[in-house]
Amino acid sequence: MLGEAGLVLGIKHPPRTGRSEAPVDLRLVRRRDLICNPPVLQTSYYHAPLATFLTTPRDTILGELSRSHHFALEGTQRDAWLVQIDLLQQALAGLDSGTIFFEFAIPRMGKRADVVLLLAGIVFVIEFKVGSDTFDRAAIDQVHDYALDLKNFHRGSHDVPILPILIATRAGNVGPVDIQWAVDQVAAPICCAHDHLLPVIEAALGNAVPRVLEAAAWAVSGYLPTPTIIEAAQALYQDHAVEEIARSDAGAKNxxxxxxxxxxxxxxxxxxxxxxxxxxxxxxxxxxxxxxxxxxxxxxxxxxxxxxxxxxxxxxLVTVLREALARDQCARTGCKKQDAAREVASFVQxxxxxxxxxxxxxxxxxxxxxxxxxxxxxxxxxxxxxxxxxxxxxxxxxxxxxxxxxxxxxxxxxxxxxxxxxxxxxxxxxxxxxxxxxxxxxxxxxxxxxxxxxxxxxxxxxxxxxxxxxxxxxxxxxxxxxxxxGVAMRSFRAEALSEFVGHLLDNRADLAAQAYTKIQDRYPIVLTRNIDEARAWLRQQARGSERYGIMASSGALRLRPEGLNVRAKIDPANWFLNGPDDVRSAFYLEEVATEFDVQGLEVDWACVSWDGDLRYQKDAWTAHAFKGTNWQKVNAPERQTYLRNAYRVILTRARQGMVIFVPEGEALDRTRPPAFYDQTFQFLQACGLVCLS
Structure with a gap:
């Protein structure tokens, strides 16, 4: 029986390639068995009341961890567990309540946090970098991602405070504890030495409202995982079952x-x-x-x-999926990139x-x-x-x-x-x-x-x-x-997003406003007339490794004065996969992706830039194409449909929220006078959206 409280802790160690590289014949047997016998997911490799954990010999705990580990156990993994057990039994000796979990399943991509503890109604998520005296950005983002994944995808964690902690085992004291809680009760990651863990926990408890969190119910409360298509493809290719990454709540069409x-x-x-x-x-x-x-x-x-x-x-989509799978295969197995790409190309074409x-x-x-x-x-x-x-x-x-x-x-x-x-x-x-x-x-x-x-x-x-x-x-x-x-997985905060976008593009402002009331608390959509304000908003919203980027329709040719050139083609693999230090990535907010680049893919946060190709005039949407030096009205019903659908695509690419940028226009520029944009902005306001400033 689990205790009343719990904590999430994770120790960082070398890549666990053994978890994804079982022999081929075993993978084949497992795949066939899954078809008829979907698994009941194991929430953790080891769990116990904290008091029990503190008095249990480490070899006993290691044995239970090893038995739950279904792949070949590498020495690096065994050593990492031993370090975790020793450090945690020392650091947490002053606590007499709570429940601890080792290798707790994070409900996205088959990931597992190394350790989880529930304590006095707070979930602590901690990653360790064994043998390191520094805290790198990738590790900080990882522990932050674990905390955000629990908050967003684990039903029992929706309404509880979550504190991510990163420990470098050879680091010295990094100074006083300063816990900064976000609106959703996920704190910014804390970096600390292993012997400073208890003061961090005590600081969090000192500012918290005591509450009882039943650990047994919390652990099995159910998952609402919604990975990106890139993450999902990687998980499936690593032989995770679709049951591990698909939503399983009774309210959703599974x-x-x-x-x-x-x-x-x-x-x-x-x-x-x-x-x-x-x-x-x-x-x-x-x-x-x-x-x-x-x-x-x-x-x-x-x-x-x-x-x-x-x-x-x-x-x-094909380019991004192939590149993502090949990169992931290389990282996990050390194989040559061209060999991984060749294998992937056999089933994604x-x-x-x-x-x-x-x-x-x-x-x-x-x-x-x-x-x-x-x-x-x-x-x-x-x-x-x-x-x-x-x-x-x-x-x-x-x-x-x-x-x-x-x-x-x-x-x-x-x-x-x-x-x-x-x-x-x-x-x-x-x-x-x-x-x-x-x-x-x-x-x-x-x-x-x-x-x-x-x-x-x-x-x-x-x-x-x-x-x-x-x-x-x-x-x-x-x-x-x-x-x-029937249920949108991409926008896990906003299952009614497609309904809202449909009403918006079908010129039903009142119904769009009603639909937005269903999602506004979970899926923010804001308006701005300033592209720099839009960029700042995106950077403020994103946490951990959440990706953000700018999108516009391929016909938005007069956004160029705003610094957005849709004719400058992006490299989709770089835009969707590369990190924030790469100028070609979405993170830099310089390159603009169109509907042709993003259909079937997604980011966490998006800026949708609205040009005069689809404009609201005289109580209706009108379609236009920029030819040479002038806008021409589009009369063909088929082409009007293509344009509306282009906006439908870019308005449904963000998983967590978006900012819609409508330019002010320029009175002296006949290709983008304010009249081309003002009524569009006003219609979006009538749909229930609020301006940033």
Missing amino acids: LNTTTACIRAVIQDARASRSKTICFVTGVPGSGKTLAGLNIATASVQQDDAEKAVFLSGNGP NIHHFRDEALRDLNAPPERIVIFDEAQRAWDRDQASKFMQAKRGQVGFDQSEPEFLISVMDRHEDWCVIICLVGGGQEINTGEAGLSEWMSALRVHYPNWRVHLSDRLSDPHYGLQASAEALTANEQVTWQPDLHL
Whole structure:
């Protein structure tokens, strides 16, 4: 039985590569077992009332830690645990209450804090740098990240104070204790020597309101983990189960349910030797891409008959995912970068490269399972034909992209599965067909394929209302509610964010304001007319390693006087992955990412810069394109939709909050007079948003 209070402590030691590098055959067995038997997560390797811990021989504690460690135990890990046990038993000897946890599972990415103690209603998160006499920024950010992850993703920690502490075991006394609590009760990290730990704890307790925190209930209170797509891909590639990184609260539509449904479709197709296509829908940021990556990464350890490939026409997404996975593989295993990149490229590919290879080789592809990300963005017949003739020399190519891709998989003699991941209202470029081309190709050319559809495809955003009745009558079609992901994971503070953005772009200020009241306490959205004020706000909000950046639509060409040039292309891998010391990273707030750079990706905090391409005039949104030296009104409904969707994308990329920058304009510049911006700003205020100054 756990005690009433608890503390979180973590000791920093060399990388724990053993945790992610089990033999291949064991990983294969584990993967297959997970399909039918999702794990019950172990919250910690060791826990005990603090009084028990202080009197228990260290070898006994080490034995329990070792038994809970499911990978090969390296000497560095064993030595680190021994240091932790010895130092903590000495430092905490003056305490007689509380509960201590070693290797407590942080509900994101399969991370574990080295030690956790609950004490008098406060959660202490402590990282140790064994053998070091300095405190580097990366270690400080890490312990801060652990504390923030607990606050944001661990249900039992939502309303309790959390103090992160970093200890360098050879450091001297760093001075008086100055605990600075943020509004959400997560303190700024404290750096201290190991023999100064008790005074730090006592200082925190002296200023706290005593409360009882039942340790047993706290530990198992449940997780609300919502990793970024980059973090999720890394976790899955390290052989963590999707159950470890998906939300599991009863109030959310569980990603596990959709994943299980997809797996069942695959198993049925293989067993019945049938050709099957499956359409998965979801609100922005709900985990569609994560569901697809889970299938693809799992197949790395599967037999050849179930090899899968994740395909996307989103070049930046493919680039960032490949680079992130290759970097992570190198860091964990010490392998060569090119070897890691080659392995990753086998299951994450650009859809256009897959298509070109299928044109060169008329045999069935080696993969029987293909996952098409953002299937609604596949090209229609005209756009595909123009591109293939102009760029690939394929004279006479006369198929839409969906028709051709289905034909490629149809080359298999028996079974195969296509999984289409579909986002509604996200077509952002000319020639993107939506779902109509997929349904037309199936109806006309492949009527014998089995079709599994999300029951939300009749929603107007998906553009299938006209064919919904015919689809319902088709015996080959199965409608499945479990193929829809209805809760935004990206904005863990704001599940109603997509609702707010939808009302905003649909010119429903009153409904947008109502939607914003649901999220404003957890997901701040503020307005400014000054770009430097926006930059300052972002820097003030971000803590630990939280990433922030500036975004604008690709048509925002008159933001250049504000120092924002959307025509200067970013390098997506550098922008999304590099640290705050790299001028090419998002952190520098110099380079601007457009909807084409960020679709499918995310940052924690964003500045959305609003130009005159989408402006509010005479009680309606109007679309404009800057040509040469003038703005031209966009009248074509299709192009108006692309522009609104561009703003829909950049308004849904931030996980924790955003600032919207609307320029003042310049009376002497006919391309950006104040009239182009003022009504937009006023409409955003009518949607419930407040100006910074």
